[in-house]
Amino acid sequence: MIAYIVRRLLYAIPILVGVNLITFLLFFVVNSPDDMARMQLGEKRVTEEAVQAWKDDHGYGKPLLYNAGGEGLARFTDTIFFEKSAKLFVFQFGSSDEGRDIGYDISQRMWPSLAIAVPVLIVGLAFNISFALFIVFFRATYVDLASVVLLVAMLSISSLFYIIGGQFVLGKLFHLVPISGYDTGLNAWKFLILPVIVGVIGGIGSGTRWYRTLFLEEIAQDYVRTARAKGLGERRVLFGHVLRNALIPILTGVVVVLPLLFMGSLISESFFGIPGLGSYTIDAISNQDFAIVRSMVFLGAVLYILGLILTDISYTLVDPRVRLQ
Amino acid sequence: MTPVLLWTDALIYLLLVIAIAFGLYAARHEHLRAPWRRVLRSRIGMATLIVLAGYASIAVLDSVHFRLKVDRPGGEPVYAPEVLSLFDLALSGLRERQEVTYSAPFATHLYVKEAVDLPGGGVTRAYPRLIHGGAHLADPAADRVGDILTRVLVGMLKGLLLWMAVVGALLWLSGRRRAESWRVTWAGWRSPGTEIPWTTALAVLGGLLVLGCVAGELAAEYHILGTDKVGEDVFYQTLKSVRTGLLIGTLTTLVMLPAAILLGIAAGYFRGWVDDLIQYLYTTLNSIPGVLLIAAAILMLQVYMSNHAESFSSLVERADLRLLFLCVILGVTSWTGLCRLLRGESLKLREADYVQASLALGVGHFTLITRHILPNVMHIVIITLVLDFSGLVLAEAVLSYVNIGVDPTMNSWGNMINSARLELARDPVVWWSLAAAFLFMFVLVLAANLFADVVRDAFDPRIRATR
Secondary structure, three states, X not given: OHHHHHHHHXXXXXXXXXXXXXXXXXXXXXXXXXXXXXXXXXXXXXXXXXXXXHHHXXXXXXXXXXXXXXXXXXXXXXXXXXXXXXXHHHOOOOEOOOOOEHHHXXXXXXHHHXXXXXXXXXXXXXXXXXXXXXXXXOOOOHHHHHHHHHHHHHHOOOHHHHHHHHHHHHHHHOOOOOOOOOOOHHHHHHHHHHHHHHHHHHHHHHHHHHHHHHXXXXXXXXXXXXXXXXXXXXXXXXXXXXXXXXXXXXHHHHHHHOHXXXXXXXXXXXXXXXXXXXXHHHHHHXXXXXXXXXXXXXXHHHHHHHHHHHHHHHHHHHOOOOOOO | OEXXXXXXXXXXXXXXXXXXXXXXXXXXXXXXHHHHHHHHHOXXXXXXXXXXXXXXXXXXXXXXXXXXXXXXXXXXXXXXXXXXXXXXXXXXXXXXXXXXXXXXXXXXXXXXXXXXXXXXXOEEEEOOEXXXXXXXXXXXXXXXXXXXXXXXXXHHHHHHHHHHHHHHHHXXXXXXXXXXXXXXXHHHHHOOOXXXXXXXXXXXXXXXXXXXXXXXHHHOOOOOOOEOOOOOEHHHHHHHHHHHHHHHHHHHHHHHHHHHHHHHHHHHHHXXXXXHHHHHHHHHHHHOOHHHHHHHHHHHHHHHHHHOHHHOOOHHHHHHHHHHHHHHHHHHHHXXXXXXXXXXXXXXXXXXXXXXXXXXXXXXXXHHHHHHHHHHHHHXXXXXXXXXXXXXXXXXXXXXXXXXXXXXXXOOHHHHHHHHOOHXXXXXXXXXXXHHHHHHHHHHHHHXXXXXXXXXXXXXXXXXXXX
């Protein structure tokens, strides 16, 4: 087991190197640091000195890959690639273009992200599974048909409208919850209600439909027929057999997204004014802070690969038929 | 006038040519025709197809661009700088009827109080009359409802007449082909249990035509979905957004298709180091969060565009190139799923007896792939193509909201939502921009989702076997 995990972690390294190379290409080769400096300083009428000063200030003044002026190892370490890209491997994010420490910002901002993402995941999972079981219990009736129509309709609404609608109805019309904002510590709860409700509702369409398909696939299996033939009631069949067996794909589907919860949700965080990693990324995009975007790309890739590894491990834990080689 | 060919226009024409060529080819091959026939025989499939065709015709009309000639006596012909499309000409009334600022749907007065000169001198704050909306009414308060009702009735009549003309033409064509009287054909269409659900198709078509005519009749004198902050007609904006939405949904797949098919099949067919390399490639691309990759790429494009501003001759061209680039980058983030599916299927097909037999007979790799593997994975390609569409339309809105979508000057639902999101916080509420974007997007995405389900059921051999 441990050998397997170690090997999987080693496999992740070339992938992360690839991610790093792609971001490096995108940020430094397609457009040179000079272009970026000119864009930040305001396009036209920028003197050459100002560009050079901006580059030196932000550490972009070095050569890209190879520093001919350096000595020994410094030829390779005193370059943009090493300073800005390679250091990401040890989670040295450096400072943003505004001069803030990115590593510190991330460690501060991941908690509000988690405070929304975790409840959305748990409540959503519970609701979607219950709703899907309810539909499957009434399968091939008008309840089933109406529910499926409802699900497809909910699926066809842009997530933006759930957020706007939620803010309007709960926040503005009924004044039940604050529309946006955040507070420190436990006082934050009342700001979390609306994003969580909206997140759960927005996920019902695709989530419940997916679980319904899973359950229907299980219900067509032979062991379910056997269970019925033994005289088990519908409730025992659904909860004892169908749900338990369908838990394997459900669980692995959840495990793969677990690490990505840290990244938060881009849209809802910025709508609700929650200082998480999602709104951090959005702000960086709109302020054109390339250092932060680069760090978030790398962090996202790391978390994604972590999710894949966790999924494989969880498969072996819950499904004895799957063996690690 | 002089035609203007934008990059996305060219790709749309290419897409149309491919679709028509494939349609003609499929019509002559029974195994390709069968699944499409199953789609057409489903009521939902037929109804959604007609709705989608309605949207598509707007998008195609909106893709024929040109610049109008400016009348100037004598001398060289001069063309207006504005790039228009056929659709703009058809809606020329809507495009040009600008108000000052917000006005509600069907309103005759502005939504905001302004200083108005009193006839006897002096100034008061009141809701001024709109310049165009309901301007033909002498006494808006008394005449408006009656006028709207008459227009609805006239529109319905026109729609019904149009519908009857279309049905008549269809009947005549069908009757001539089968050499039977139109009464027989009509009775055949109406009878229950027909193979193709004619009643559904004609009903949906009629509904669309009537709605369209009513909207057209009303829009001639009113702003039926109100006006936005700068006084532009919202109905016009949302119709113009149709092209953007459809373009993102279709061109993205068109752009990514060659890479996904080539690499997916190569990985599954050749295995070994080719497979390793391709798998590495798509795992790497996949592990970058999609939104961030798009954001990074669009940021870089912005840097490039602001530093090379001189190479774009007009705003429209610039916006168009950004749209195309967005399609490409969306394609880069979304081809991996299809590639993985194709790899798995080719791995399986490679071991099939007929492939092994061809290999033993000395058939070359290229022939083998084009003749045996490619046709057998086509159903996966078509299912993915249709399933991805609605997601891409929704993604456009989200990306434009974050300002990494289409150009802010381009009409799109995402931009409409983005500029309207603060309007709900106003008092009184301005809701119509959001409602219009919501309505048109919802209908398109819902139709696409339902259509995708039908297509998947018709094409997926596994599902067919269990029926």
